Amino acid sequence: MWKVLSLDNCLRITISTLSGVLAVSLAPVIGTGYFSFLVPVTLYFLCEWIFELVVARKDQVGGWSLWLASWIMPYRGLKTWSGGDLGTFEERIPDSLMCGIALPAKEMVVDPVRSIRTGQLYERQRLYDWLNRRHTDPLTREKACSIDYIDSPLAAEHAKRIGRLLGAEAKPT
Numbered sequence: 001m002w003k004v005l006s007l008d009n010c011l012r013i014t015i016s017t018l019s020g021v022l023a024v025s026l027a028p029v030i031g032t033g034y035f036s037f038l039v040p041v042t043l044y045f046l047c048e049w050i051f052e053l054v055v056a057r058k059d060q061v062g063g064w065s066l067w068l069a070s071w072i073m074p075y076r077g078l079k080t081w082s083g084g085d086l087g088t089f090e091e092r093i094p095d096s097l098m099c100g101i102a103l104p105a106k107e108m109v110v111d112p113v114r115s116i117r118t119g120q121l122y123e124r125q126r127l128y129d130w131l132n133r134r135h136t137d138p139l140t141r142e143k144a145c146s147i148d149y150i151d152s153p154l155a156a157e158h159a160k161r162i163g164r165l166l167g168a169e170a171k172p173t
Helices: 007-030 034-061 064-072 124-134 153-165
Strands: 112-115 121-123 149-151
Touching (some): 007 034, 034 064
Antiparallel strands (some): 112 121, 112 149
């Protein structure tokens, strides 16, 4: 019963009623014939379509209060990147995309994995070589194994983008 009285359905009924009232009030202005039928029906379906888009956006951002807030400031929940702003061009490789093991010169990650303990990014092959030799986390020196690290596809995408912007091409292995 409460689903019938949800805010979505109440708004749908209100919009349908208002579009119907507007359509009926426009009918005498339009005249007779097909247009007197076609315009109100088109107006009704247009209002329903717009409402469905609004409800889909509401569901995407997580509710009516967040939908209203999205009119004030853009929703960034689907585009979260902890390493920096994806929309900015960087003249150099950011430290957040550098492998923590590649010494003496740090290198940008190509196939990154992230530590679930520290959040540090590492190049997959360099990290696995480190773990096979030392069995410790490179940053904290605590005992670690390969299941303590997860793929980081967003970091890989960002690294590829920066590499393309700087004119670097990944070497095939």
